[in-house]
Amino acid sequence: MTRRVSIFGATGSIGQNTIDLIARDPARFQVVALTGGQNIAQLAADARRLGAELAVTADPARLEDLRAALAGSGVEAAAGPAALVEAAARPADWIMSAIVGVAGLAPGLKALEQGTTLALANKESLVTAGPLLMATARQHDARILPVDSEHSAIFQALVGEDMAAVERIVITASGGAFRDWPLDRLAKASVAEASCHPNWDMGQRITIDSASMFNKALEVIETREYFGIAPDQIEVLIHPESLIHALVGFRDGALMAHVGPSDMRHAIGYALNWPERRDLPVERLDLARIGQLNFRAPDTARYPALDLAQQVMRIGGLSGAIFNGAKERALDAFIAGRLGFTDMTAVVAGVLDRLSAQSGLLDAEITLDNVARADHLARQDVDDQIAQNC
Ligand code: NAD
Ligand code: MG
Numbered sequence: 001m002t003r004r005v006s007i008f009g010a011t012g013s014i015g016q017n018t019i020d021l022i023a024r025d026p027a028r029f030q031v032v033a034l035t036g037g038q039n040i041a042q043l044a045a046d047a048r049r050l051g052a053e054l055a056v057t058a059d060p061a062r063l064e065d066l067r068a069a070l071a072g073s074g075v076e077a078a079a080g081p082a083a084l085v086e087a088a089a090r091p092a093d094w095i096m097s098a099i100v101g102v103a104g105l106a107p108g109l110k111a112l113e114q115g116t117t118l119a120l121a122n123k124e125s126l127v128t129a130g131p132l133l134m135a136t137a138r139q140h141d142a143r144i145l146p147v148d149s150e151h152s153a154i155f156q157a158l159v160g161e162d163m164a165a166v167e168r169i170v171i172t173a174s175g176g177a178f179r180d181w182p183l184d185r186l187a188k189a190s191v192a193e194a195s196c197h198p199n200w201d202m203g204q205r206i207t208i209d210s211a212s213m214f215n216k217a218l219e220v221i222e223t224r225e226y227f228g229i230a231p232d233q234i235e236v237l238i239h240p241e242s243l244i245h246a247l248v249g250f251r252d253g254a255l256m257a258h259v260g261p262s263d264m265r266h267a268i269g270y271a272l273n274w275p276e277r278r279d280l281p282v283e284r285l286d287l288a289r290i291g292q293l294n295f296r297a298p299d300t301a302r303y304p305a306l307d308l309a310q311q312v313m314r315i316g317g318l319s320g321a322i323f324n325g326a327k328e329r330a331l332d333a334f335i336a337g338r339l340g341f342t343d344m345t346a347v348v349a350g351v352l353d354r355l356s357a358q359s360g361l362l363d364a365e366i367t368l369d370n371v372a373r374a375d376h377l378a379r380q381d382v383d384d385q386i387a388q389n390c
Contacts, residue, residue: 002030004091005272008084008107009098011036011043013203014121014147017264018096019046021272024281026050033087035099035107038062044069051075054090056083058103085110094272096147097122100205101328102321102375105129106368112142119271121147123222124328127312128321128375130225132366144226145271150219151226152267153245153258158227161250168249169229171219172239173298174199176211179240183302189341191334199242199262205331212344213303214327220309221320231313236306238296243285261285304345311352317362318374319352325378326351333386351381 005022009015015036022029031050036043037058044066047055054076057066063079070077078087081103088095088110095111096119097104104122109129111118113136120126125133137144146152150171158166177196178186194211195204202210209215216236223234237247247257260266261283269280300307312319326348333339339347355377356362364370 002028003093004030004032005094005096006031006033006035006087006090006092006111007096007098008033008035008088008104009096009100009122010034010046011039012098012100013201013206014098014264014268015096018098018119018268018272019050021265021269021280023050032090032092035084035087040065040069044073044075047075048073054078054087056087058084058099081106088116089114092116094119096268096271097125098147100124100203102128102324102371105133105371109133109136109368112136112144113140115140115142117143117145119145119147119268121268123148123218124324126222126225127218127324129366129368129371130221130320132368132371134225145274146222146226147264147267147271148219148222149260149262149264149267150246151222152270153260154223154227154248156270157246157248157256157258161248161256163227163229165250165252166227166229166233166248167251168233168235169223169227170235170237170247170249170255171216171223172237172242172244172246172295173213173216174210174242175238175240175298176213176215177207178211178302179238186302187340187342191337194334194341198240200264202264204335208331208334209327212341213298213305214331214344214348216298216303217305217309217312218324218327220306221312221323224313225320231310236298238298239294241290241293243290243293259285259287304349308345308349308352315352315356315362318364318366318370319356319362321366321371321374322355322361322378323348323352325375326382329379329382333382338386347382347385350385351378354381 031052033054035056056078060080066077088107097108098121194208242262263282330344
């Protein structure tokens with residue numbers, strides 16, 4: 001039976017890997033919607049090739065370009081944030097949520113409201129609005145399947161297990177581009193240097209977040225929101241080879257580790273084929289050749305963002321939205337050359353402290369509107385801090 005699928009963030013790294021898997025087995029899938037941003041040529045080419053019903057660009061100013069690129073194809077064109085949400089309401093069996101940033105939240109929620117299975121790469125959704133996302137899924141009997149490699153690994157290690165028997169969850173981190181740099185060089189790290197990941201080939205933003213460990217901070221919060229586990233049951237372990245993605249520790253002392261190649265097509269393919277396992281075009285690991293795997297505890301002086309994740313989980317409420325909004329804006333400023341690499345964490349910590357003290361903000365209900373408000377205030381606070389320091 002063919003399955004109706006949509007891919008949000010189709011032109012990005014996760015989106016292109018998802019398309020790679022779908023295009024290998026065209027008879028199994030009918031593509032409903034593909035969405036992208038500025039890369040109109042890629043979006044249109046994929047929509048034509050896969051016979052999509054609809055292509056949406058996030059930028060309203062690019063609608064005519066998209067229309068022109070799709071001329072004669074029969075693929076509908078649309079643009080803008082509201083069109084993204086409408087596309088998520090189109091009947092589908094499976095939707096990949098792979099927009100980068102908080103912009104992925106509204107389409108993901110809309111998909112869940114239709115009861116659609118949501119393959120979730122967009123970790124920012126869970127960080128900013130975890131309780132809302134999980135409650136919406138429950139209410140509409142929709143399933144969220146994790147795509148982040150660590151969370152897919154945990155999900156797989158938990159098959160057939162009882163959460164009550166889980167003592168701890170360990171997520172691994174490669175340590176990013178600067179894991180072996182002297183600490184005093186980090187402040188001067190450039191955008192180009194931060195954009196090289198030792199093991200994974202990913203979008204630029206998540207690659208820089210891996211170097212600063214903001215990515216792991218988001219993933220710790222994602223673990224808490226998705227699996228409902230207490231903050232002190234979540235550990236981060238530096239594992240430079242990135243072959244063990246996560247481990248689940250049970251009350252009898254057993255540790256179930258998920259081992260696999262550093263290729264996102266595994267986690268994407270697992271979510272695409274779930275609950276079955278099917279052949280995937282990923283490397284089969286030769287452990288004898290690999291020889292050894294290494295582990296070490298994370299150094300909090302090198303990775304202060306990890307402490308911020310603990311702070312966010314302690315505070316709760318809208319602090320995840322504040323944290324993520326501040327992080328996204330600080331990252332924009334780093335990429336634009338307006339903020340140093342290590343300044344990103346300092347700025348985000350300042351925003352979290354200031355806005356947490358603002359009465360009423362944190363305790364407001366987690367709704368789409370309140371997340372947008374917290375996100376906006378956090379971004380504004382980052383801009384204010386940068387302006388003051390200029
Ligand atoms: P990417 O930058 O390569 O692609 C992002 C996609 O989102 C593109 O299609 C882009 O056009 C679209 N987009 C960007 N801004 C948008 C906006 N404001 N509105 C709508 N669409 C917008 O990113 P990526 O590396 O593929 O990551 C996508 C998501 O998956 C992120 O949440 C990331 O944290 C998560 N993730 C990625 C990887 C990976 O291997 N790349 C691994 C785990 C999790
Ligand atoms: Mg990950």
